[in-house]
Amino acid sequence: xxxxxxxxxxxxxxxxxxxxxxxxxxxxxxxxxxxxxxxxxxxxxxxxxxxxxxxxxxxxxxxxxxxxxxxxxxxxxxxxxxxxxxxxxxxxxxxxxxxxxxxxxxxxxxxxxxxxxxxxxxxxxxxxxxxxxxxxxxxxxxxxxxxxxxxxxxxxxxxxxxxxxxxxxxxxxxxxxxxxxxxxxxxxxxxxxxxxxxxxxxxxxxxxxxxxxxxxxxxxxxxxxxxxxxxxxxxxxxxxxxxxxxxxxxxxxxxxxxxxxxxxxxxxxxxxxxxxxxxxxxxxxxxxxxxxxxxxxxxxxxxxxxxxxxxxxxxxxxxxxxxxxxxxxxxxxxxxxxxxxxxxxxxxxxxxxxxxxxxxxxxxxxxxxxxxxxxxxxxxxxxxxxxxxxxxxxxxxxxxxxxxxxxxxxxxxxxxxxxxxxxxxxxxxxxxxxxxxxxxxxxxxxxxxxxxxxxxxxxxxxxxxxxxxxxxxxxxxxxxxxxxxxxxxxxxxxxxxxxxxxxxxxxxxxxxxxxxxxxxxxxxxxxxxxxx
Numbered sequence: 001x002x003x004x005x006x007x008x009x010x011x012x013x014x015x016x017x018x019x020x021x022x023x024x025x026x027x028x029x030x031x032x033x034x035x036x037x038x039x040x041x042x043x044x045x046x047x048x049x050x051x052x053x054x055x056x057x058x059x060x061x062x063x064x065x066x067x068x069x070x071x072x073x074x075x076x077x078x079x080x081x082x083x084x085x086x087x088x089x090x091x092x093x094x095x096x097x098x099x100x101x102x103x104x105x106x107x108x109x110x111x112x113x114x115x116x117x118x119x120x121x122x123x124x125x126x127x128x129x130x131x132x133x134x135x136x137x138x139x140x141x142x143x144x145x146x147x148x149x150x151x152x153x154x155x156x157x158x159x160x161x162x163x164x165x166x167x168x169x170x171x172x173x174x175x176x177x178x179x180x181x182x183x184x185x186x187x188x189x190x191x192x193x194x195x196x197x198x199x200x201x202x203x204x205x206x207x208x209x210x211x212x213x214x215x216x217x218x219x220x221x222x223x224x225x226x227x228x229x230x231x232x233x234x235x236x237x238x239x240x241x242x243x244x245x246x247x248x249x250x251x252x253x254x255x256x257x258x259x260x261x262x263x264x265x266x267x268x269x270x271x272x273x274x275x276x277x278x279x280x281x282x283x284x285x286x287x288x289x290x291x292x293x294x295x296x297x298x299x300x301x302x303x304x305x306x307x308x309x310x311x312x313x314x315x316x317x318x319x320x321x322x323x324x325x326x327x328x329x330x331x332x333x334x335x336x337x338x339x340x341x342x343x344x345x346x347x348x349x350x351x352x353x354x355x356x357x358x359x360x361x362x363x364x365x366x367x368x369x370x371x372x373x374x375x376x377x378x379x380x381x382x383x384x385x386x387x388x389x390x391x392x393x394x395x396x397x398x399x400x401x402x403x404x405x406x407x408x409x410x411x412x413x414x415x416x417x418x419x420x421x422x423x424x425x426x427x428x429x430x431x432x433x434x435x436x437x438x439x440x441x442x443x444x445x446x447x448x449x450x451x452x453x454x455x456x457x458x459x460x461x462x463x464x465x466x467x468x469x470x471x472x473x474x475x476x477x478x479x480x481x482x483x484x485x486x487x488x489x490x491x492x493x494x495x496x497x498x499x500x501x502x503x504x505x506x507x508x509x510x511x512x513x514x515x516x517x518x519x520x521x522x523x524x525x526x527x528x529x530x531x532x
Contacts, residue, residue, distance in 0.1 A: 002416055004028040005407070006180060006196030008156050008223065011041035012131075013375030013396035014202030015138040016091075019098075020404030021411075022145040028411065030147055033154040033183060033194070035486065036218050041204060043393070046131025048260040049102075049113055049123040051390035052092045053085070059120040061085050068391060071117045071290045072384025073513035074527045075236070080381035083362060084391070084398045091397040092124065100137040102126055115261040115389035117290040123390045128260055128326040134393065155184040155486045156222060157191060159199070159230040160420055161368065171231045178230070178371035179417040186486055191423040197414040198370050198407045201227065201358060202400070205376040206497045208490075210351035211449040214243050214258040220490040221497035223377035227358045228496055233367040234532045235379040236356030237497070238504035239514040241387055242454050243352035244294040245270075247345065248309035249336065256350045257332055259312060261389050264288060266325060269313045270298065271344065273305040277313075292386045292514045295349040299454045302348065311344035349454060353392060355383040355514065356504065359531060364403030370414060372407060374399040381529075385513020425483060436478060437487050440471050441494070448498055456505060458519045464502045471495050504530045 005021050007014045010032050018030050034041075053059045064085045069076050096102070102124040103111040113123035126133035142148050160179045163169040169176055180195040203223030207215030228234050245263070246256035264270070264287045272278050282297040283289035289297075298310050314322060319341050323330055333340050358366055358373040360380050366373050374380075375396040382395050447467050451460035472495050479492055507530050508515055510523045 001031070001192060001194045002029075003031040003194065003196050004411060005030045005198050005200070006194055007032045007200045007202060008181065009041070009202035009204060009375065009377075010034040010150060011043035011202060011204055011375055011396070012134055012138060012393055013400045014200065015142055016397050016400035017200050017202065017372075017374065017404050018148050019138070019141055019145070020401055021408060022148050024408050025411070026147055028147060030145075030149070031194070031196070032148065032150045033156065034150070034152055035155040035186070035222075037152055041135060041216075041218070043131045043135045043396075046134075046393060048115055048262045049125030049130045049390050050092060050134070050393040051118070051122050051388070052088050052124060052394060053122055054089075054110055054112060054124065055121070059122055063119050064122065067117055067119050068382070068388045069384075071386050071388035073386055074524075075384035075513065075529065077381025077384075079362065083402075084380075084382050084395050087398050087401070088394040091394065091401060095134065095137065095397065098137050098141040100126070100134050102130075113262045114265045114288070116264065116285070116288045116294060117388045123262065123265075125262065128262070128328045131393070153186045155186055155489060156226065157182045157184055157423075157484060157489055159226050159368070159371070160193065160195075161230050163230070164421060165419065169231050171233075173231065175369055176231060176367070177369040179420060182423050184484055184486065184489070189483075191425070191484060193420050193422065195416050195420060197411055197416060198372070200403060201366075201371065201373040201377055202375045203377045205354050206494070207351040207354075208254070209444060209448050209494045209498050209501070210240075210453070211253075211445040212246065212256050212348070213254075213351040214246050214256055215351070216255055220494050221354075221377075222490070222493045223373065224357050224500065225493035225496035227366065227368070227373070228500065228532070230368060232371070233359040234357065234500055235359040235529050236385075236504065237354070237500040237532070238508050238530065239355035239383070239385050240351055240501060241291055241353040241355060241514050242295040242349040244291055244298050244349050245312055245347040246350035247332065248348045250308070258352075259329060259345065259347055260326070261291070263312065263314060263326060263329065266321070267314075267317050270294070270347075271311045271313050272301045273307045273310070278310075290386055291389065292516075295454050296516060298347075298349055309346040309348040312347045313344050314340050315342060315344070353387055355379070355385070355387050360399070362402065363406035364399045365406065370410070372403040374403050385515065434487070436474075437491050440475060441491050443467065444471055444491075444494055444498055448501070452498075452502055452505060454516065456515070456517045458506075458517065461502055461506050465499075465506070468495060468499050468502060472499065500532060503532060
């Protein structure tokens, strides 16, 4: 297959990019490929909202910038922060123009929420399913453009570079160039080449490397792993944000139900097993402290009490107000027998967001030519050591817009590479036992959760690395000798992501933001980014 623009991923970042280039080039072909359905993305599961300065009488760009820098704990790129905060308002206006329906007051003004780390009310939301509403509006808009095609159930195996033409490619190789991707059609099990003049990675996050995560099953870090294999640059992978309040359900595996931070913004109070409101002991901002502080506080309270969760108390919030703001959460709690008006909600931290990822510049360009990255898979410099709540959707739209603005200047000067070899599966056989894949995945999630979670030590990290090395060796052997499957590819990608998280965590010999190492509890000396 051939296309002008190839976009891997159909979340807010990928679709925003597609809309931008489609409008400017109605004669160019734009192809979006996704390994599941088009609407099965991290975007869809974003509850809280999108942050932006909407009330200039009470709020300002300067306040939003300052809040972001404080949350980022000394590692934000100030230029990236200014770009996202200032340009984000225009991107939100575009999204509204595309039909996104954010909640309004009776008088017509937008209802603005407040979440941890924000000094003002600036969160636009649609009930407690903001991401789902945004995804709906974006997909509706995409359907208006005949030059945009979306193909479901295509799993990208690898980026195509000079390596596939027989050249030795290392991280020191100048001008590595992306010519497209090899992709597995999961309906036919055929691997095809998709050649493109410009390729965009919008592949989302990697929460599935952990045992408990708010991310959907598709969040396996595919883009980051592919970029690393292609010898591109990765940055700050140690900063994994754990959402403090995922609904605790002891028998649920893979994806935990998120209790949005906006519940605490509306007055929800965290309580420990003894019923005490404990956050005041950890931070003067109490329940609305930044997520890294709240998650560590919950983790500590769980260790003290020996329990697997704490509680979120919303009994004092008027039921009518809760139903208006959080109908989805109310319905979920009801479905498992929790009456939020009289009972506490059990919650525990879960892997939620990767602040690191594919290193990009201010235009979304990666270290590989004609390859861009935006959304959660990218590391733009906005989040630093800890993401400020509801900045992620904003960042995705801003950098998708910027990547489109840059790539449209190049597209007419790029030619498709014609001599790309077909995928070679000779010498491989069908896998005899799926347990070789499923058991390795269980081991990876267990060791990442136990050794590379909210609180880390040098000993735990060293153990994790030894086990990941063994998993990598076993899985690479399986990859080289058996035919490709989505399960094997995802396992391979998650092992790579796990390695990158551990490696960056080992290199950061301090505690900063989301990376807390008890061997360096008060040590802060490396206010710089770690690049692999």
